[in-house]
Amino acid sequence: MARQSSIIKLKGTIGDITFYKSKDGYLARQKGGVDRDRIMNDPKFQRTRENAQEFGRAGKASKALCTAIRPVLNKTQDSRMISRLVKKMMAVIKADAVSDRGQRNVLDGELILLQSFDFNGNASLSATVYAPFTFEIDRLGGVMDVNVSSFNPRSQIVAPGGTTHFRFISAGVEVDFENETFVLAQSSTAELPYDNVNTALTMLSNDLGVPGSTKPLFLVFGIEFLQQVNGSFYSLNNGAFNALNLVAVDTGV
Numbered sequence: 001m002a003r004q005s006s007i008i009k010l011k012g013t014i015g016d017i018t019f020y021k022s023k024d025g026y027l028a029r030q031k032g033g034v035d036r037d038r039i040m041n042d043p044k045f046q047r048t049r050e051n052a053q054e055f056g057r058a059g060k061a062s063k064a065l066c067t068a069i070r071p072v073l074n075k076t077q078d079s080r081m082i083s084r085l086v087k088k089m090m091a092v093i094k095a096d097a098v099s100d101r102g103q104r105n106v107l108d109g110e111l112i113l114l115q116s117f118d119f120n121g122n123a124s125l126s127a128t129v130y131a132p133f134t135f136e137i138d139r140l141g142g143v144m145d146v147n148v149s150s151f152n153p154r155s156q157i158v159a160p161g162g163t164t165h166f167r168f169i170s171a172g173v174e175v176d177f178e179n180e181t182f183v184l185a186q187s188s189t190a191e192l193p194y195d196n197v198n199t200a201l202t203m204l205s206n207d208l209g210v211p212g213s214t215k216p217l218f219l220v221f222g223i224e225f226l227q228q229v230n231g232s233f234y235s236l237n238n239g240a241f242n243a244l245n246l247v248a249v250d251t252g253v
Contacts, residue, residue, distance in 0.1 A: 050101050058093055140212055153199065166191070168192075213252070219246070224242045
Protein backbone atom coordinates (compact mmCIF):
# COMPACT_ATOMS: atom_id res chain seq x y z
CA MET A 1 0.00 0.00 0.00
CA ALA A 2 1.38 3.40 -1.00
CA ARG A 3 0.15 6.96 -0.58
CA GLN A 4 -0.63 9.01 -3.71
CA SER A 5 1.46 12.19 -3.80
CA SER A 6 0.51 13.73 -7.15
CA ILE A 7 -1.75 16.77 -7.47
CA ILE A 8 -4.32 14.71 -9.41
CA LYS A 9 -5.83 12.04 -7.15
CA LEU A 10 -6.90 8.81 -8.86
CA LYS A 11 -9.62 6.28 -8.12
CA GLY A 12 -9.96 3.04 -10.10
CA THR A 13 -7.63 0.46 -11.64
CA ILE A 14 -4.84 0.94 -14.14
CA GLY A 15 -3.08 -2.28 -15.09
CA ASP A 16 -2.41 -4.16 -11.87
CA ILE A 17 -2.51 -1.05 -9.66
CA THR A 18 -5.70 -0.06 -7.81
CA PHE A 19 -6.14 3.56 -6.70
CA TYR A 20 -8.66 4.33 -3.97
CA LYS A 21 -9.66 6.81 -1.26
CA SER A 22 -9.75 5.85 2.41
CA LYS A 23 -10.03 7.71 5.69
CA ASP A 24 -6.23 7.87 5.62
CA GLY A 25 -6.16 9.64 2.25
CA TYR A 26 -5.64 8.59 -1.36
CA LEU A 27 -3.80 5.27 -1.55
CA ALA A 28 -2.60 2.79 -4.16
CA ARG A 29 -2.00 -0.95 -4.00
CA GLN A 30 -1.00 -3.70 -6.37
CA LYS A 31 -3.54 -6.29 -7.42
CA GLY A 32 -2.63 -9.85 -6.76
CA GLY A 33 -3.14 -12.74 -4.39
CA VAL A 34 -4.03 -16.40 -4.59
CA ASP A 35 -6.66 -17.68 -7.02
CA ARG A 36 -10.09 -17.96 -5.36
CA ASP A 37 -10.63 -21.53 -6.57
CA ARG A 38 -7.40 -22.59 -4.89
CA ILE A 39 -8.39 -20.93 -1.63
CA MET A 40 -11.76 -22.72 -1.69
CA ASN A 41 -10.34 -26.19 -2.45
CA ASP A 42 -6.65 -26.49 -1.63
CA PRO A 43 -6.09 -28.29 1.74
CA LYS A 44 -3.27 -25.84 2.43
CA PHE A 45 -5.89 -23.10 2.80
CA GLN A 46 -8.09 -24.95 5.29
CA ARG A 47 -7.29 -22.44 8.04
CA THR A 48 -8.06 -19.57 5.67
CA ARG A 49 -11.48 -21.05 4.87
CA GLU A 50 -12.24 -21.58 8.55
CA ASN A 51 -11.29 -17.99 9.38
CA ALA A 52 -13.42 -16.70 6.51
CA GLN A 53 -16.44 -18.67 7.71
CA GLU A 54 -16.17 -17.29 11.22
CA PHE A 55 -15.54 -13.77 9.99
CA GLY A 56 -18.70 -14.07 7.91
CA ARG A 57 -20.68 -15.08 10.99
CA ALA A 58 -19.26 -12.13 12.90
CA GLY A 59 -20.32 -9.75 10.14
CA LYS A 60 -23.80 -11.28 9.93
CA ALA A 61 -24.29 -11.09 13.72
CA SER A 62 -23.04 -7.49 13.84
CA LYS A 63 -25.50 -6.52 11.12
CA ALA A 64 -28.35 -8.22 12.98
CA LEU A 65 -27.58 -6.31 16.19
CA CYS A 66 -27.23 -2.96 14.41
CA THR A 67 -30.47 -3.51 12.51
CA ALA A 68 -32.24 -4.27 15.77
CA ILE A 69 -31.21 -0.99 17.43
CA ARG A 70 -31.25 1.15 14.26
CA PRO A 71 -33.80 3.71 15.59
CA VAL A 72 -31.41 4.78 18.40
CA LEU A 73 -28.22 4.08 16.48
CA ASN A 74 -28.78 6.47 13.57
CA LYS A 75 -27.34 9.53 15.31
CA THR A 76 -24.82 7.85 17.60
CA GLN A 77 -22.18 6.05 15.55
CA ASP A 78 -18.76 6.82 14.13
CA SER A 79 -17.51 5.93 10.65
CA ARG A 80 -15.61 2.88 11.89
CA MET A 81 -18.27 1.52 14.20
CA ILE A 82 -19.05 -1.53 12.03
CA SER A 83 -15.41 -2.62 11.80
CA ARG A 84 -14.99 -2.17 15.57
CA LEU A 85 -18.14 -4.17 16.27
CA VAL A 86 -17.17 -6.99 13.90
CA LYS A 87 -13.79 -7.20 15.64
CA LYS A 88 -15.56 -7.48 18.98
CA MET A 89 -17.96 -10.07 17.57
CA MET A 90 -14.96 -12.11 16.37
CA ALA A 91 -13.77 -12.19 19.98
CA VAL A 92 -17.22 -13.50 20.96
CA ILE A 93 -16.98 -16.27 18.36
CA LYS A 94 -13.41 -17.22 19.28
CA ALA A 95 -14.58 -17.71 22.87
CA ASP A 96 -16.78 -20.61 21.68
CA ALA A 97 -15.24 -23.58 23.52
CA VAL A 98 -17.53 -26.33 22.17
CA SER A 99 -17.61 -25.98 18.37
CA ASP A 100 -14.91 -27.03 15.91
CA ARG A 101 -12.75 -24.35 14.35
CA GLY A 102 -14.61 -22.87 11.40
CA GLN A 103 -17.94 -23.73 13.05
CA ARG A 104 -17.63 -21.48 16.07
CA ASN A 105 -20.55 -19.06 16.44
CA VAL A 106 -21.94 -16.22 18.56
CA LEU A 107 -24.54 -18.28 20.41
CA ASP A 108 -21.95 -20.75 21.71
CA GLY A 109 -19.46 -17.94 22.26
CA GLU A 110 -19.38 -15.25 24.94
CA LEU A 111 -21.82 -12.49 23.99
CA ILE A 112 -21.12 -10.86 27.34
CA LEU A 113 -17.88 -9.58 25.73
CA LEU A 114 -20.03 -7.04 23.87
CA GLN A 115 -21.06 -5.37 27.11
CA SER A 116 -19.80 -1.77 27.48
CA PHE A 117 -19.31 -1.40 23.70
CA ASP A 118 -19.52 2.26 22.60
CA PHE A 119 -21.23 2.73 19.25
CA ASN A 120 -19.63 6.16 18.88
CA GLY A 121 -15.89 5.72 19.33
CA ASN A 122 -15.48 9.49 19.37
CA ALA A 123 -17.83 9.96 22.34
CA SER A 124 -17.81 7.20 24.93
CA LEU A 125 -20.66 7.15 27.43
CA SER A 126 -18.26 6.92 30.39
CA ALA A 127 -16.52 10.15 29.33
CA THR A 128 -19.77 11.96 28.55
CA VAL A 129 -22.27 11.08 31.28
CA TYR A 130 -21.04 11.24 34.87
CA ALA A 131 -24.53 11.14 36.34
CA PRO A 132 -25.09 7.96 38.40
CA PHE A 133 -27.38 5.42 36.76
CA THR A 134 -28.44 1.81 37.21
CA PHE A 135 -29.80 -0.73 34.75
CA GLU A 136 -31.61 -4.06 34.89
CA ILE A 137 -32.75 -6.77 32.49
CA ASP A 138 -35.82 -8.60 33.79
CA ARG A 139 -35.91 -11.61 31.46
CA LEU A 140 -38.93 -13.17 33.16
CA GLY A 141 -40.98 -9.99 32.79
CA GLY A 142 -39.54 -9.01 29.41
CA VAL A 143 -38.65 -5.52 30.66
CA MET A 144 -35.32 -3.67 30.52
CA ASP A 145 -34.85 -0.50 32.58
CA VAL A 146 -32.36 2.32 33.05
CA ASN A 147 -32.74 4.66 36.03
CA VAL A 148 -30.73 7.89 36.31
CA SER A 149 -30.45 9.44 39.76
CA SER A 150 -30.87 13.17 40.35
CA PHE A 151 -27.84 15.10 39.06
CA ASN A 152 -26.58 18.51 37.99
CA PRO A 153 -26.37 18.65 34.17
CA ARG A 154 -23.68 21.32 33.96
CA SER A 155 -21.30 19.51 36.28
CA GLN A 156 -22.09 15.90 35.37
CA ILE A 157 -22.65 15.98 31.60
CA VAL A 158 -19.85 16.81 29.15
CA ALA A 159 -21.72 18.63 26.38
CA PRO A 160 -20.49 20.22 23.14
CA GLY A 161 -20.62 23.98 22.65
CA GLY A 162 -24.03 25.27 21.69
CA THR A 163 -25.94 22.70 23.74
CA THR A 164 -29.12 24.06 25.31
CA HIS A 165 -30.86 20.74 25.97
CA PHE A 166 -30.26 17.01 25.94
CA ARG A 167 -32.25 13.81 26.16
CA PHE A 168 -31.44 10.32 27.37
CA ILE A 169 -32.28 7.47 25.00
CA SER A 170 -32.56 3.76 25.60
CA ALA A 171 -33.58 0.58 23.83
CA GLY A 172 -33.99 -3.05 24.75
CA VAL A 173 -33.87 -5.76 22.09
CA GLU A 174 -34.28 -9.49 21.78
CA VAL A 175 -32.16 -10.74 18.88
CA ASP A 176 -32.60 -14.05 17.07
CA PHE A 177 -29.22 -14.37 15.36
CA GLU A 178 -30.12 -17.59 13.57
CA ASN A 179 -33.22 -16.20 11.84
CA GLU A 180 -32.05 -12.56 11.77
CA THR A 181 -35.19 -11.29 13.50
CA PHE A 182 -35.62 -9.10 16.56
CA VAL A 183 -38.06 -7.49 18.98
CA LEU A 184 -37.39 -3.87 19.92
CA ALA A 185 -38.68 -1.57 22.65
CA GLN A 186 -37.30 1.95 23.02
CA SER A 187 -37.76 4.96 25.24
CA SER A 188 -36.43 8.47 25.75
CA THR A 189 -36.80 11.36 28.12
CA ALA A 190 -38.25 14.72 27.24
CA GLU A 191 -35.79 17.47 26.24
CA LEU A 192 -33.97 18.35 29.47
CA PRO A 193 -32.35 21.78 29.94
CA TYR A 194 -28.58 21.87 30.12
CA ASP A 195 -28.27 24.06 33.21
CA ASN A 196 -27.26 24.01 36.87
CA VAL A 197 -30.63 22.86 38.20
CA ASN A 198 -30.64 19.32 39.60
CA THR A 199 -32.88 16.93 37.69
CA ALA A 200 -35.49 14.62 39.13
CA LEU A 201 -35.05 10.84 39.11
CA THR A 202 -35.23 9.74 35.45
CA MET A 203 -36.65 6.34 34.53
CA LEU A 204 -36.45 4.72 31.09
CA SER A 205 -38.38 1.49 30.71
CA ASN A 206 -38.36 -0.78 27.65
CA ASP A 207 -41.10 -3.42 27.67
CA LEU A 208 -40.47 -6.01 24.96
CA GLY A 209 -43.81 -7.71 25.47
CA VAL A 210 -41.94 -11.04 25.34
CA PRO A 211 -41.88 -12.40 28.91
CA GLY A 212 -39.57 -15.32 29.52
CA SER A 213 -37.62 -14.97 26.28
CA THR A 214 -34.91 -17.56 25.64
CA LYS A 215 -33.03 -15.41 23.11
CA PRO A 216 -30.11 -13.05 23.85
CA LEU A 217 -31.22 -9.69 25.27
CA PHE A 218 -29.37 -6.38 24.88
CA LEU A 219 -29.89 -3.04 26.64
CA VAL A 220 -28.41 0.18 25.25
CA PHE A 221 -28.35 3.61 26.88
CA GLY A 222 -27.12 6.94 25.59
CA ILE A 223 -27.49 10.69 25.32
CA GLU A 224 -28.38 13.05 22.48
CA PHE A 225 -27.39 16.73 22.53
CA LEU A 226 -29.78 19.39 21.23
CA GLN A 227 -30.01 23.10 20.56
CA GLN A 228 -33.29 24.96 20.91
CA VAL A 229 -33.95 27.64 18.30
CA ASN A 230 -37.30 29.47 18.22
CA GLY A 231 -39.02 26.70 20.11
CA SER A 232 -37.69 23.84 17.97
CA PHE A 233 -34.95 21.36 18.87
CA TYR A 234 -32.09 20.51 16.53
CA SER A 235 -29.43 17.80 16.84
CA LEU A 236 -25.92 19.24 17.24
CA ASN A 237 -23.29 18.46 14.56
CA ASN A 238 -25.38 15.59 13.16
CA GLY A 239 -24.92 13.69 16.40
CA ALA A 240 -21.10 13.72 16.36
CA PHE A 241 -21.00 14.09 20.17
CA ASN A 242 -23.89 11.76 21.02
CA ALA A 243 -22.99 8.67 23.04
CA LEU A 244 -24.59 5.21 23.01
CA ASN A 245 -23.37 2.24 25.01
CA LEU A 246 -24.35 -1.42 25.26
CA VAL A 247 -24.74 -1.32 29.02
CA ALA A 248 -26.12 -4.83 29.60
CA VAL A 249 -26.19 -8.22 27.89
CA ASP A 250 -28.20 -11.24 29.02
CA THR A 251 -27.38 -14.34 26.97
CA GLY A 252 -30.17 -16.47 28.39
CA VAL A 253 -27.74 -19.25 29.25
